Amino acid sequence: MTDPDPIKAASELNxxxxxxxxxxxxxxxxxxxxxxxxxxxESKIY
Known part of the structure; x- marks a missing residue:
């Protein structure tokens, strides 16, 4: 994760x-x- 933009960094991680x-x-x-x-x-997910 080298991008300073947190959105781009999170996308790279994902x-x-x-x-x-x-x-x-x-x-x-x-x-x-x-x-x-x-x-x-809200209903339960699991």
Whole structure:
């Protein structure tokens, strides 16, 4: 991530993660529940 623009840097990071997942999808932590808390009244994602 060499770009000083945080949007571009985050996009570059996400592309890197995507490449890794595509190469070895079995190694990705698919069970990680990132969005545990939901706004009041919103249905659960998981």
């Amino acid at each position: 592309r890197g993660v995507e490449l890794c997942v595509r190469q070895l999808p079995a190694q990705y932590q698919w069970t990680y529940k990132r969005f545990k808390k939901r706004p009041e009244g």
